[in-house]
Amino acid sequence: MKPLQIALLGAGTVASGVVKVLARNQEELQRRAGRGIALAAIAARNPDKARAALGDALPITTDFMALATRPDIDIVVELMGGISPARELVLAAIAAGKHVVTANKALLAIHGNEIFAAAQAKGVIVAFEAAVAGGIPIIKAVREGLAGNRIEWIAGIINGTTNFILSEMRDKGLDFATVLKQAQALGYAEADPTFDIEGVDAAHKATILCAIAFGVPVQFDKAYVEGITALQAADIRYAEQLGYRIKLLGITKNTGEGIELRVHPTLIPATRLIANVEGAMNAVVVQGDAVGPTLYYGKGAGSEPTASAVIADLVDVTRLHTADPEHRVPHLAFQPDAMSDLPILPMDQVVTAYYLRLRVADQTGVLADLTRILADEGISIDGLIQREAGEGEHQTDLIILTHDTVEAHMNAAIGRMQTLPSVHAPIVRIRKEELR
Numbered sequence: 001m002k003p004l005q006i007a008l009l010g011a012g013t014v015a016s017g018v019v020k021v022l023a024r025n026q027e028e029l030q031r032r033a034g035r036g037i038a039l040a041a042i043a044a045r046n047p048d049k050a051r052a053a054l055g056d057a058l059p060i061t062t063d064f065m066a067l068a069t070r071p072d073i074d075i076v077v078e079l080m081g082g083i084s085p086a087r088e089l090v091l092a093a094i095a096a097g098k099h100v101v102t103a104n105k106a107l108l109a110i111h112g113n114e115i116f117a118a119a120q121a122k123g124v125i126v127a128f129e130a131a132v133a134g135g136i137p138i139i140k141a142v143r144e145g146l147a148g149n150r151i152e153w154i155a156g157i158i159n160g161t162t163n164f165i166l167s168e169m170r171d172k173g174l175d176f177a178t179v180l181k182q183a184q185a186l187g188y189a190e191a192d193p194t195f196d197i198e199g200v201d202a203a204h205k206a207t208i209l210c211a212i213a214f215g216v217p218v219q220f221d222k223a224y225v226e227g228i229t230a231l232q233a234a235d236i237r238y239a240e241q242l243g244y245r246i247k248l249l250g251i252t253k254n255t256g257e258g259i260e261l262r263v264h265p266t267l268i269p270a271t272r273l274i275a276n277v278e279g280a281m282n283a284v285v286v287q288g289d290a291v292g293p294t295l296y297y298g299k300g301a302g303s304e305p306t307a308s309a310v311i312a313d314l315v316d317v318t319r320l321h322t323a324d325p326e327h328r329v330p331h332l333a334f335q336p337d338a339m340s341d342l343p344i345l346p347m348d349q350v351v352t353a354y355y356l357r358l359r360v361a362d363q364t365g366v367l368a369d370l371t372r373i374l375a376d377e378g379i380s381i382d383g384l385i386q387r388e389a390g391e392g393e394h395q396t397d398l399i400i401l402t403h404d405t406v407e408a409h410m411n412a413a414i415g416r417m418q419t420l421p422s423v424h425a426p427i428v429r430i431r432k433e434e435l436r
């Protein structure tokens, strides 16, 4: 059988990994897929740069649209990133009857519904294992391996850059700006690292996980997104003293009333496996009603780890190429006519526990005022530490851990506590999850 013909759009980090691994594992891949997978051509903005990175064995074009719709191409692999022109190219490839493999989580989190509907109508596959947690086969695990379960929640470290920053801040006591520079130098961060540090990249990935876990459309616009830029070294230290680690988590949970979809720094017990995932590694915990918790760990970024996921998709598509579209795994794990309309809950309805740090006057009565406000709002205290004021100091740090409460109640309590004359700085609030 003639090998399937692949077109690569983009010639950057992931594309170069795909070219290398496809060449290296060619024979093994043919044995797995039952058919050859042949790179036909690459579209690159700068052909000289692409040739320098990828060699000159393959034809290189600058006409992305012509390649994406060329009649002899079977699968278009989009590795450019960004929304436009990636969206137009993917839709054109689908309209031309091509299968698509993409690593573009931003595109799918924002335009996935349109893209999957177009693919469904045309009977082609859009595969996206590389879009979430890079080389970890988490899409495969959730959509297929855990299909017997009602998924209850997913929580994951799904951005390598921010996990690296938090690990280095904790282990070496370095400040945020210094570690971010290191992350950039090591190639973990995006060219514009705002997407990493503001939580947007993790929210794109959490949005996709949410859709395939609960069978709802992708709804990035409803995600709550908070990054790590406001985190202070003092809170990482206090969390440690209390037996917790702070991680940037993507969390999605089915509460029965609706679905939580949120990304924010989170205190998790230091004894949990996921609390010990360090550096640029990713890890995802999936809680199923039948299986209980399962944990997936590995490299979420980088050239060959991400290529591993792209090529797994190429093997899948090659195997399923001739299958009746009705017999393929649905894009969002559930049949398109059986999607749920369960709403994504607004953040003020989310229920979680909290870590609060207050800079307070070192005088009697302060604690009584604060605990009264928390009690008024129905919030119960789980633990409390007060740092001894140093000699000559008139202020001290008070750390409060609460039990689960509704975010709206916590907002009200923080608003009231903040107006007390004895509270001297903006109150720090970090959400806390036991993950069990």
Ligand SMILES: NC(=O)c1ccc[n+]([C@@H]2O[C@H](COP(=O)([O-])OP(=O)(O)OC[C@H]3O[C@@H](n4cnc5c(N)ncnc54)[C@H](O)[C@@H]3O)[C@@H](O)[C@H]2O)c1
Pocket (backbone or CB within 6 Å): 009, 010, 011, 012, 013, 014, 015, 044, 045, 046, 078, 079, 080, 081, 082, 084, 085, 103, 104, 105, 106, 130, 131, 134, 300, 301, 302, 303, 306
């Ligand atoms: N790098 C990783 O570790 C990683 C991991 C998972 C997913 N991804 C995703 O994979 C995709 C590619 O990432 P990358 O790290 O290889 O990026 P990159 O910047 O290294 O490569 C992107 C390539 O696409 C080309 N390109 C970008 N915009 C273009 C445009 N408007 N017109 C023409 N060409 C354009 C660039 O010239 C470059 O060749 C992105 O969607 C990214 O989010 C990357």
Ligand SMILES: N[C@@H](CCO)C(=O)O
Pocket (backbone or CB within 6 Å): 134, 158, 159, 160, 161, 162, 188, 189, 190, 196, 201, 300, 301, 302
């Ligand atoms: N910048 C991303 C790349 C992988 O998606 C990260 O740090 O996880």
Ligand code: NA
Pocket (backbone or CB within 6 Å): 129, 130, 131, 132, 133, 134, 135, 136, 137, 138, 139, 309
């Ligand atoms: Na993956």
